[in-house]
Amino acid sequence: MTETLESPRAGPSSLNRWPNAADIHLFDTEDGPHLLLVDGSQLFKIDEDLSRRLAVAATDGRETVRAVLTEQGLGRTRFIGDEPLADPPLRALSLAVAERCNLGCTYCYAEGGSFGGAARNMPWEVAEASVRRLFAQAERGERVTLAFLGGEPLTNRPVIRRATELAAAIAGERGIPIGFSITTNGTLLTPYDAEFFERYGFAVTVSLDGIGAVHDRLRPTKGGRGSYDKVIANVRPLLARQRRMQVSARVTVTPANLGLRATLDHFIALGFHTVGFSPMLSAPTRRGEMQAPDLDVLLEEMIACGREFERRTLAGETYPFANMLTALEEIHRGTHRPYPCGAGAGYFGVSASGGLFACHRFVEDEAGSMGHVSEGVDRERQRRWLAQRMVDRQEPCRSCWARYLCGGGCHYEVIHRGRPACDYIRGWLDYALGAYVRLSAQRPDLLARTAPGASRSAGAPVAVDNNASVP
């Protein structure tokens, strides 16, 4: 359908229809026309007349749109300013405790675990320095997060345990609440790990890419064998034990495992606390990267999962589809951000030798180098990073209506591959906005309950091991 002045709302609303007037997004729902005021992510139900007026104004440009908004008393407050974040305090660290792995997943950002170098473990001294660095600037009552990644972190269990115990001790002394998290391939999990994670209330993320053979094809051992059965067998005791600990499944989506609904249903039924999907957009080997047609399928699949979520939720059932939970919470809160995540701001990845990098994916990558745990964050580099990465300074982000919900896309992916998934992201957000309207109209009580932050005991930030480009 072509867009004409007579029917300004023709065409899928997932497109970026008005790059010259990216202050608003209009969409239709069963509950009537709605307006997203991009600055502040403010959502309004409006009438047909205003919707038409705004659509016409949008074809004109930003100023015309602003005039209509001002006339109606909308958008009085400026939420996102022009200045980058200045000297944010360090609040979260992920330690690459093992730059080695026992699997050979096709798309791994750590290239088989060792980041393209020699396989090694993080020595205790570096881990200790990292823990102390984490608490260096924190005040009583301010929350911090410690995450363990890699490679496969469970190949270096002793360091995980000692670091956790030290961090917990300091947290207790200084009255600083701490959340722990770990992302693991699951093949090395033992019941002792379960007991440990439960004791410290870990947010455990297990990477599972599908059911059975689908998973095995993408995540084989280095010898080429499948890992699915082992992972499931190892994970079951943890699933049964979840009280303070939360065990979630993360599915990396490649062109080879786009059957999302079946995967989602299966893992939810197994008992995972949440199940989330992250499209593979940038792999060092380029294998498994999603291309445009794959992303179209992905969007369809995600929306199908979303509709199931809506159906179950209205029926009063729990259906912990992580992407949906996050999206709904963020829309409800009106989350708006000039960055996609805390990378390089309050969150850093630490390499085995103690280097600070913008996040866990940038470990051993010069593009994201940010200092060393012994000296702290390189503030000059950080200032440059934060100035460059602001979403309003990116193209094509600055003229996209979804920019403050998306934030510009995962830095690692954008720097290495660019932004192939913008249509997908807009499509998903547009769907999520509609779902929010439907759910909040029929079940306003749900929004407090579905917020993942509310249920997470360990408090690991969502950004730690997720692609933040998919909220």
Next chain:
Amino acid sequence: MQEKPLRVRARKSESKAAPAPKSKPATSEASGKTPGHKIFPRNLTAQADYLVPGNPVISRPEDAVANCFPGLELDVRNLDRRFFPGLVFNFVSFTVEKVRGMHYGAKLAYVDVPEDPDLGLDPDTTARLFNSLGITREEIQTLYDDITNKSDQLSDGKWYLDWVKQGKARLSVGSLDGGEVWRVLRGLEPGRVHIGLRKKEGKKRGSRVTLKGWRRLYADPKTGVISGAYQPGELMQGLCSPWQHDFRDCACHYWPANHPDVVLGEIYPGEPTLPGGDSLESARNVRLDWLREDRSLGLASAALNTIPRNRPYQMDHFRINHDWQNLDIVVEGREVGSVYVPSALENANPFGSFDDLIDELRIWLAPLELTLIFEYLYARFSVRTSEEVKKHIGDEKLASIVDFVRYNLLLIATSEMHHLRWANELLWKLCNERGLPFKPVLEVCEMVPKSPLAPSFDKDTAKAIDSYVTIEHKIEFHPANLKAPTKAALAEFEANSKNKGDSGYRERALRPLSKNVISDFIALEHPSSFIDGAYARVIATLRQANYSPDLVDVATRIASEGMEHERHFIDINTALAPYHESEYLRPDLQVGTKDNAADALREIGRIVESLRKAYGVAGQNRLEDTNPDIAAARAAMSELLKIGEDLGSDGIGIPFFLPWESRSSGSSRR
């Protein structure tokens, strides 16, 4: 037509000069913008940043407890004060005391042209009025000029709305009460309206003024925003505010549903009382108005029998604002001060064994309820109806009193029917708990307990107290000693008893409601008399043995209703006190026979059989299957009531006990 220039006309007195209408209608302060679109903030950041233009949240009708009486947040009637552009009316209503010199109706309060958004000639206003009501610019201009010209006249003296015309309908409202005029105006449609005003001076009716205008739209049809004609606070005039005033005065009974009206006075701790909680001093047992100004507890504060009669003696508005917190809490119909002492129900002796409890219910309490139902119903049919009183006695007051008496007797009898059911329920639940077989109890007693010394209202000597207390003790032990409510058992008891004299029982009897009979009934229902004491023991037993709480509830309900019955009988006694029995009783009422009361006996049989079946089924835990039988019983009860009235007016009383008498003499139950 040549347009009249928009100029301020020269006025005689400057202060009344009306300036030219504003170019833009009044807009909301909050957004400073023209409201025009419906915008609803959906998520948190939107809600935090956007103020919906228009009225404050508390005055939006869709959010408010708004009605016309006058409402809790918005008195909708205030909208009609400005039904006509440029004019503001007050609705003056006739009250109990008509103020001399004041007329009632819709009185013109003042002329308000400059602030009225409907009297503007700017494009926004004219477009709005034309689009919504079809009013042309010329009409606006004409009305504006008209009112402006007549505003001097209208400001002098008292002007009232005389008539209203819309379409073909013209209504004269000049002689109506303000409330009625308001009702008429509420019936107007938004749109053209023609009105006439008339000046009233004392008894004279003076000059007239006619105006052609329209009934304004009170709210924007699209956004719901209330018209800017209303000044801040205007819509909330006259509300039920402060809440203490409404608490005092609410006439729709919103509050009175929540507060007592007539109560008994507080019994101070340590004050000598009768068993059952009443004060020894009879004067202290009168009913008091809970809102009385005079907080003393004597006869002087006794409540009168209608609300308007009590009103002059109640706390007025100033006092209630200050002292509402000093109004007493009321428990079981009695004011309690700082200390609440539970009644004697709590102190009863439990039965020795489970079997004793079951027997008590089965042999005494359930049959007693049925016996009393019949005695009370018989008494009811013995009282004349109000028609009969009017016809034979001609006393209007008595006519309404007999209505009251008959109503109360039926109420009490109905309550006993509940007790019969509940006593059976207690029984089947207890039997089920113990796995014992349950048989419904629909029997009557031969002997009915009584208090030999019916309490009178002048007992304030120590001796009287003593003997009363002794009797109470005697009554308390009777259930343990008299094995069954039969003459045979009584004879045996009296033979063995050390206490000679009145044993405290009488034979069951169907008697007309003579003064003696009323006294007997009062004694029977008196707190801590037989019935009350017996249920107190049931409760104590159930509590002690840890039975399920709903069993205790059932028993407690029966016991507490008993206290209400005594009150009702006392009221009946008081009401009939000035009259002689021959005035209110049907003359020569005789107990019927199985021939002349055959219909009634048939219905009684139906009732008893249906209930027997229903209780039997319920005893098997199939409550839902009891409905047909209960329905049949109810239908038979209605039928019996009709038959009873017919028989009663013919001088025949229903022989309620006949079915059991024939049984006890050996013949079949029927």
